[in-house]
Amino acid sequence: MSTHVDENECRHSNGQCDTYCVNTAGSFACSCETGFQLDDDGFTCKDYNECERSNGGCSHGCVNTLGSYACECPNTHYKEVDNKTCHGERFTDSQKQNFLIFLLLLLFYLFRILRSANN
Ligand SMILES: [Ca+2]
Numbered sequence: 001m002s003t004h005v006d007e008n009e010c011r012h013s014n015g016q017c018d019t020y021c022v023n024t025a026g027s028f029a030c031s032c033e034t035g036f037q038l039d040d041d042g043f044t045c046k047d048y049n050e051c052e053r054s055n056g057g058c059s060h061g062c063v064n065t066l067g068s069y070a071c072e073c074p075n076t077h078y079k080e081v082d083n084k085t086c087h088g089e090r091f092t093d094s095q096k097q098n099f100l101i102f103l104l105l106l107l108f109y110l111f112r113i114l115r116s117a118n119n
Pocket of ligand 1: 035047050067068093
């Protein structure tokens, strides 16, 4: 019968871990901060490139940064509140069409009012 006492590897030099060291029964594991992933060596934390997967959820440009990433829009576009979706124009075609109809009706009534005022 052996009585094993778990050795906390994390006590010594953080278990050689780059960031976090988690002591487990009989072993230990390294982990990283959000936005980083453990390298193949099991110790080093490297930036996770969010843009490599589904373009980071960005509709247009995706820029990977250390520990994070950002979505970018072309100059002619604006970014929605989700910070991921870019839209080219603020108004849809049907909204523009409705506005044009409204303007024409307004001009028509103004014209009528002016005509009746002159008569
Ligand atoms: Ca990143």
